[in-house]
Amino acid sequence: MEQNIVKYMVIEGEDTDIRVADGGVAYIYHNQEHLVTNYFHDRTTDEVIDWDKLTEGKISLKDWEEQHEVTNEMIEDALAWLVCSSNATFVKVDSFKELMN
Numbered sequence: 001m002e003q004n005i006v007k008y009m010v011i012e013g014e015d016t017d018i019r020v021a022d023g024g025v026a027y028i029y030h031n032q033e034h035l036v037t038n039y040f041h042d043r044t045t046d047e048v049i050d051w052d053k054l055t056e057g058k059i060s061l062k063d064w065e066e067q068h069e070v071t072n073e074m075i076e077d078a079l080a081w082l083v084c085s086s087n088a089t090f091v092k093v094d095s096f097k098e099l100m101n
Helices: 072-083 096-100
Strands: 004-012 016-020 025-030 035-040 059-064 088-092
Touching: 004 072, 004 096, 016 072, 016 096, 025 072, 035 072, 059 072, 072 088
Parallel strands: 004 088
Antiparallel strands: 004 016, 016 025, 025 035, 035 059
């Protein structure tokens, strides 16, 4: 079975964005009670995300009850949702240019 190499990047700040090379985006934020992940069904390959446009589409979410810090489990969960491939090998990159090349 051929492995599927998937590049991704994590952008950390007040909130955390997870982006994959095909334009998939997940967003982890604190809702004042616990962390929540939004998984966007629409994709964007724009370097700067137009959040207004992206949030017009369908969004799935997951509550991380009693969680207040982003964990590897949350990032792995977002990648699994965005990619939906059992044979994916994830490669973390540090820049948008690397993500898109």
